[in-house]
Amino acid sequence: MAEKSSLHPAQLDYERQKRKDEMKQQVVTFALMIIFTIISFSMVIAEIDKLFVIPVIIVLAAVQVGFQLYYFMHMSHKGHELPAFMFYGGVFAAFLTILALIALVWW
Amino acid sequence: MSTMVATNKRSFGSVLWDYLTTVDHKKIAILYLVAGGFFFIVGGLEAMAIRWQLVTPMNDFVSAGLYNELITMHGTKMIFLAAMPLIFAFMNAVVPLQIGARDVAFPFLNSLGFWLFLFGGIMLNVGWITGGAADAGWTAYAPLSTTSPGEGVDYYVLGLQISGAGTLIGGINFLVTIVNMRAPGMTYMRMPLFTWTAFVASALILFAFPALTVGLFLMMFDRLFGSGFFDPNMGGNSVIWQHLFWIFGHPEVYILALPAFGIFSEIIATFSRKRLFGYSAMVFATVLIGFLGFMVWAHHMFTVGMGPAANSIFAVATMAIAIPTGIKIFNWLFTLWGGNIQINTAMLWSLGFIPTFTLGGMTGVMVAAASADYQFHDSYFVVAHFHYVIVGGVVFALFAATHYWWPKMFGKILNETLGKITFWFFFIGFHMTFFIQHFLGLMGMPRRYWVYKEGQGLDLGNAISTAGAFLMAIGTIVLLYNVIITSVKGEKVGGDPWGARTLEWAIPSPPPFYNFKQLPLVRGLDPLWIEKTEGRDGMTPAEPIGDIHMPNNSFLPFIMSLGFFIAGFGFIYQKYDLAWLSLVFIGMGIALGSMLMRSVKDDLGYHIHKEDLVKEAKE
Numbered sequence: 001m002a003e004k005s006s007l008h009p010a011q012l013d014y015e016r017q018k019r020k021d022e023m024k025q026q027v028v029t030f031a032l033m034i035i036f037t038i039i040s041f042s043m044v045i046a047e048i049d050k051l052f053v054i055p056v057i058i059v060l061a062a063v064q065v066g067f068q069l070y071y072f073m074h075m076s077h078k079g080h081e082l083p084a085f086m087f088y089g090g091v092f093a094a095f096l097t098i099l100a101l102i103a104l105v106w107w
Numbered sequence: 108m109s110t111m112v113a114t115n116k117r118s119f120g121s122v123l124w125d126y127l128t129t130v131d132h133k134k135i136a137i138l139y140l141v142a143g144g145f146f147f148i149v150g151g152l153e154a155m156a157i158r159w160q161l162v163t164p165m166n167d168f169v170s171a172g173l174y175n176e177l178i179t180m181h182g183t184k185m186i187f188l189a190a191m192p193l194i195f196a197f198m199n200a201v202v203p204l205q206i207g208a209r210d211v212a213f214p215f216l217n218s219l220g221f222w223l224f225l226f227g228g229i230m231l232n233v234g235w236i237t238g239g240a241a242d243a244g245w246t247a248y249a250p251l252s253t254t255s256p257g258e259g260v261d262y263y264v265l266g267l268q269i270s271g272a273g274t275l276i277g278g279i280n281f282l283v284t285i286v287n288m289r290a291p292g293m294t295y296m297r298m299p300l301f302t303w304t305a306f307v308a309s310a311l312i313l314f315a316f317p318a319l320t321v322g323l324f325l326m327m328f329d330r331l332f333g334s335g336f337f338d339p340n341m342g343g344n345s346v347i348w349q350h351l352f353w354i355f356g357h358p359e360v361y362i363l364a365l366p367a368f369g370i371f372s373e374i375i376a377t378f379s380r381k382r383l384f385g386y387s388a389m390v391f392a393t394v395l396i397g398f399l400g401f402m403v404w405a406h407h408m409f410t411v412g413m414g415p416a417a418n419s420i421f422a423v424a425t426m427a428i429a430i431p432t433g434i435k436i437f438n439w440l441f442t443l444w445g446g447n448i449q450i451n452t453a454m455l456w457s458l459g460f461i462p463t464f465t466l467g468g469m470t471g472v473m474v475a476a477a478s479a480d481y482q483f484h485d486s487y488f489v490v491a492h493f494h495y496v497i498v499g500g501v502v503f504a505l506f507a508a509t510h511y512w513w514p515k516m517f518g519k520i521l522n523e524t525l526g527k528i529t530f531w532f533f534f535i536g537f538h539m540t541f542f543i544q545h546f547l548g549l550m551g552m553p554r555r556y557w558v559y560k561e562g563q564g565l566d567l568g569n570a571i572s573t574a575g576a577f578l579m580a581i582g583t584i585v586l587l588y589n590v591i592i593t594s595v596k597g598e599k600v601g602g603d604p605w606g607a608r609t610l611e612w613a614i615p616s617p618p619p620f621y622n623f624k625q626l627p628l629v630r631g632l633d634p635l636w637i638e639k640t641e642g643r644d645g646m647t648p649a650e651p652i653g654d655i656h657m658p659n660n661s662f663l664p665f666i667m668s669l670g671f672f673i674a675g676f677g678f679i680y681q682k683y684d685l686a687w688l689s690l691v692f693i694g695m696g697i698a699l700g701s702m703l704m705r706s707v708k709d710d711l712g713y714h715i716h717k718e719d720l721v722k723e724a725k726e
């Protein structure tokens with residue numbers, strides 16, 4: 001994000017500290033995402049029961065999407081309320097639609 | 108038109124080139140208006156042919172096959188090629204001005220959206236020339252559509268696919284524009300209601316059109332490449348098409364109706380000289396309708412055999428939509444109440460809309476009652492219902508918007524006397540045509556039949572209905588005459604001929620190509636009105652005069668759309684002879700090639716310099 005250049009020194013320190021924390025979080029989540037991917041692949045290679053592997057991979061994928069959105073695309077930051085609203089609104093409507101469609105057609 | 112007057116020193120060729128390459132939202136609005144208006148007239152002629160066929164029992168004005176083509180093309184054209192682009196015309200003309208922006212977020216995409224729509228629209232109609240347009244109804248239910256002979260339905264599928272891509276692009280563009288390009292101080296809860304409804308409608312486009320895209324792809328493969336998604340003999344399921352179509356189709360109604368509500372909200376507030384009653388309730392109702400619109404699609408399929416549980420759920424969900432819609436109706440009435448009402452043509456359409464749309468909403472609740480719907484389904488009752496909603500809601504709004512925003516778009520007010528003549532002919536004709544159809548439906552007249560028998564009590568009703576259609580046609584012709592006579596003789600008006608409230612009226616009519624010399628500072632809802640009540644005669648600028656960055660014109664959107672258009676023919680005719688696949692390669696080559704060109708070549712636009720702006724102001 002673009003910042004104003006003339007900041008008070010205390011403010012500057014605060015910003016620096018915040019950015020450092022953010023950087024740490026990003027590195028941690030990045031490491032976690034790689035670990036998740038390794039887990040997924042190794043589960044498939046180890047030929048564990050499908051009934052177990054598929055749900056676990058889906059859960060890991062969902063968590064990764066969350067990481068992506070919140071830590072790398074800054075959805076938790078200010079000014080992202082509307083995208084977040086539209087995102088969850090869309091997920092909600094799409095989930096209901098697909099669920100109802102499956103229930104109506106194949107049940 | 109005024110653009111012609113302003114550029115009368117230039118040759119016809121250069122004006123044409125300007126419009127073929129323009130990325131200016133105001134010119135794209137005019138393109139949408141002309142193209143949408145053209146398809147509206149063609150669709151109207153198809154409607155006249157339908158009504159003339161039904162004027163007497165056992166009439167033989169058209170054959171059964173041609174009748175099927177007429178009803179299919181009338182419905183498809185009016186929804187996709189007339190109502191949608193005309194809504195887009197006003198969204199383009201007004202939304203950037205209402206939020207105090209200099210253009211939309213993606214001017215190039217805006218132009219691409221228009222050309223895709225136009226080429227898709229032409230594609231849909233090519234069937235008329237090559238021996239048979241689409242004839243499976245505008246809903247194109249499988250297996251009728253997948254087994255319909257000839258290329259008519261292929262043109263329907265490819266045409267809608269191409270124009271649908273354009274609409275999707277347009278919707279995304281408006282979402283980004285409204286999120287990112289509002290003037291300083293223009294918070295969400297200060298946005299005019301037309302902008303709000305355009306915003307929600309764009310979100311609906313974003314979520315609803317993919318369902319249509321998927322459905323059309325499956326149908327394309329069923330018809331052209333021998334797949335069996337909708338063919339039970341091959342393990343498919345024909346009802347899936349109905350689901351996909353209506354998952355798109357119901358939100359589509361709100362994609363059209365919400366901006367219509369926005370148009371009326373602007374007009375009623377302006378000519379009642381009052382702030383819109385219950386602004387935040389109106390916004391809430393708009394968003395709520397947007398959500399509910401996705402949860403009711405199966406009410407079009409009550410008789411398909413989903414079972415009583417599913418039918419009840421969808422019936423209740425559908426009736427729930429009456430609540431936010433009712434909120435809107437009451438808010439318009441309360442806006443009028445105690446207002447200093449000025450009745451002109453735009454206001455006449457708005458006042459005519461309220462009872463007409465309420466009737467359409469009421470029959471909507473009736474057909475939403477699943478058990479009763481077994482009686483109404485596929486009868487003229489449904490035809491009457493959706494014409495009350497789409498004509499009484501959307502077309503009335505488009506006429507109102509034409510009168511209201513014409514001075515902003517072209518700098519001249521449409522003739523008021525002619526406007527009122529149009530209104531009364533169309534309004535009376537509309538109710539004559541469609542009110543009686545409720546009763547024809549209740550008497551058992553099924554929709555989409557090309558003849559009915561004598562002595563079943565249907566003769567008089569159908570004759571009245573056809574007579575009404577002619578009154579509507581007269582009204583439309585008077586409007587066309589009005590447009591011509593106003594362009595030739597009309598007097599120029601200033602920036603704010605109506606004494607209006609929102610930002611688009613704070614700048615000259617028609618606006619300069621950069622819209623706002625200085626971005627305005629917005630201090631509340633109805634920003635221009637606030638400034639006027641405080642004795643200023645314009646907006647307070649939010650920035651000093653500076654260089655303005657503008658996008659370059661581009662011919663690529665036209666070429667790209669042409670490429671898809673050519674490829675479409677290849678896809679259709681390869682089913683007879685694989686040599687036609689060469690057209691697919693040529694067309695896709697053109698389209699992808701121009702995309703590549705757009706990607707690798709930097710196009711940074713240009714600047715209007717501060718000195719030129721200052722000099723212009725002095726002249």
Ligand SMILES: [Cu+2]
Nearest residue numbers: 357404406407
């Ligand atoms: Cu519906």
